[in-house]
Amino acid sequence: MFGQRLRHARRARGLTLAELGARVGRAASVLSLLENGRREPKLSLVEALAAALSVPPGELLRKQPPSRRAQLEIALADAQRDPAYADLGLPYLRAGARVPNDVLEHVVALQAELRRQRVKPTATPEEAREANVDLRAMMRERGNYFAPIEQAAAEALAAAGYAGGALSQGLLLSVVRHHGFSVKYVHDLPRSVRSVTDLRNRRIYLKQESLGMHTPRTVLLQTLGHFVLGHSAPLDFADFLRQRVEANYFAAAVLVPEEPAARFLREARDARSLSVEDLRDVFAVSYEMAAHRFTNLATHHLGLPCHFVKNDAGGIIYKAYENDGVVFPADEAGAIEGQRMCREWSGRQVFAAADRFSPLYQYSDTPSGTYWCVAFVDPGPERDFAITLGVPFEHSRWFRGRETVKRVTSACPDGECCQRPPARLAARWEGLAWPSARAHSHILSALPRGSFPGVDEADVYSFLEKHEQD
Ligand SMILES: [Zn+2]
Numbered sequence: 001m002f003g004q005r006l007r008h009a010r011r012a013r014g015l016t017l018a019e020l021g022a023r024v025g026r027a028a029s030v031l032s033l034l035e036n037g038r039r040e041p042k043l044s045l046v047e048a049l050a051a052a053l054s055v056p057p058g059e060l061l062r063k064q065p066p067s068r069r070a071q072l073e074i075a076l077a078d079a080q081r082d083p084a085y086a087d088l089g090l091p092y093l094r095a096g097a098r099v100p101n102d103v104l105e106h107v108v109a110l111q112a113e114l115r116r117q118r119v120k121p122t123a124t125p126e127e128a129r130e131a132n133v134d135l136r137a138m139m140r141e142r143g144n145y146f147a148p149i150e151q152a153a154a155e156a157l158a159a160a161g162y163a164g165g166a167l168s169q170g171l172l173l174s175v176v177r178h179h180g181f182s183v184k185y186v187h188d189l190p191r192s193v194r195s196v197t198d199l200r201n202r203r204i205y206l207k208q209e210s211l212g213m214h215t216p217r218t219v220l221l222q223t224l225g226h227f228v229l230g231h232s233a234p235l236d237f238a239d240f241l242r243q244r245v246e247a248n249y250f251a252a253a254v255l256v257p258e259e260p261a262a263r264f265l266r267e268a269r270d271a272r273s274l275s276v277e278d279l280r281d282v283f284a285v286s287y288e289m290a291a292h293r294f295t296n297l298a299t300h301h302l303g304l305p306c307h308f309v310k311n312d313a314g315g316i317i318y319k320a321y322e323n324d325g326v327v328f329p330a331d332e333a334g335a336i337e338g339q340r341m342c343r344e345w346s347g348r349q350v351f352a353a354a355d356r357f358s359p360l361y362q363y364s365d366t367p368s369g370t371y372w373c374v375a376f377v378d379p380g381p382e383r384d385f386a387i388t389l390g391v392p393f394e395h396s397r398w399f400r401g402r403e404t405v406k407r408v409t410s411a412c413p414d415g416e417c418c419q420r421p422p423a424r425l426a427a428r429w430e431g432l433a434w435p436s437a438r439a440h441s442h443i444l445s446a447l448p449r450g451s452f453p454g455v456d457e458a459d460v461y462s463f464l465e466k467h468e469q470d
Helices: 002-012 017-024 027-037 043-054 057-061 066-080 101-116 123-140 147-159 169-178 218-227 237-254 259-269 278-283 287-302 347-353 393-398 421-428 457-467
Strands: 182-185 195-198 203-206 307-312 317-322 360-366 368-376 385-392 407-409
Touching: 002 027, 002 057, 002 066, 017 027, 027 218, 027 407, 027 421, 043 057, 057 307, 057 317, 101 368, 123 237, 123 317, 147 259, 169 182, 182 218, 195 218, 195 457, 203 218, 203 237, 203 317, 218 237, 218 385, 237 287, 259 278, 278 287, 278 368, 287 307, 287 368, 287 385, 307 347, 347 360, 347 368, 347 385, 368 393, 385 393
Parallel strands: 182 203, 360 407
Antiparallel strands: 195 203, 307 317, 307 385, 360 368, 368 385
16 A cells, blocks of 8 residues: 555656655665555655655555545646646636535546647657757766666666676566566567557567567567656657667666676776677677667776767668767757768778678778777668767777778768769769659658657557457
8 A cells, every 4th residue: 555655646746756766865666666565665765755755654654545536636736737727727726625526537537638639749850850969968968877777777687686697588587577567478569569568467568579689688678667767658759769768778787787797898998808799799789789888888987988870871870979079960950860971980881891790990080080980780670780889099999909900081071071972973974863762761750649659559459458368
């Protein structure tokens, strides 16, 4: 009952698990365990929680369920604070004793629908790009390191008895079970999702098949991440994006745990043989996850600034991060995704290499300095992507592959570098070429609608209905 009352009080105040956790100095995962009745709180924590929620401790410890009436009264008060409701210009409705429950039920249900209709998480491509730019700025500011998520991952691992090395399937399932979820592999998962979670029966449905870096283990941990980090249905596209980044971070932090990974990287640096390949192999993750995880830990633990890019064979950028001053191509709004990267950069050079599936090392002289980079092609189910990790020249000395003699010069974003055709060819072909463009259906071009963009709810509900009795 304590858990129910705690959740009731927290939700009534519109707090996420993470927000309440921050107020009492506990991880969201700990509060989630309390709310789900899987752990008994110490009295000191009850008092801290009660203070954080401004309720008497006795209120949280009462043995009765919070009443429907109480719930409705709180919901009505919340509703009237909502800007969309306030816009209606109605006088304040006090939920006095003479207002019957069914009236409250109606008002609260109408307001919920009002809120639902107002939610437009997908917005326009411009807004989506803007959200991406903001998110990247926030990641850059923190050196791409998120202490609360590292802590949540470390706690989840400790609770499951993790003792180092790559995460076994058995340990992975025990991390999931520890949070009260079971896992079921199915063949008929709706096409618009990577996983579906039945919150009534706390069961996560997955397909036993890899989608690029999204192996069944990463999808499972990303899904669990949403619950451990206390996410609720996204309010807008920026919220959706932030949640996705956090859930991905959580998955990476469980599969490549901070403490052993940081130790491994420090030793490799001291031996001057840092390499993304080794990180990938030791923790048995994809190259992309290893490179991305490297960016999480490199600045915080090794004091190394770095950059990360994911691009396709045509040089189109899908993901990018930097805190080392490298200048990515960007549109007027600052968006990098969807831009075409310099031909000289290693992420494009690797596609042209004789052995495209071995790491390519190179130095690139750019307008913002010289960088040492390693690029690797991660084969995907639909297309291959190049993953690049780079550091400023002076830090190359810690990396394996620093002895490479490949060196290029890039003047991008100056158009004379590689974005405009050479004058001789332009003179010969201008006006005499008619390319038929291939439509880019990727990333931010056409965003589907819904709280969970692009997810077919009808499919998802009938799927859950069908499997509930399995
Ligand atoms: Zn260029």
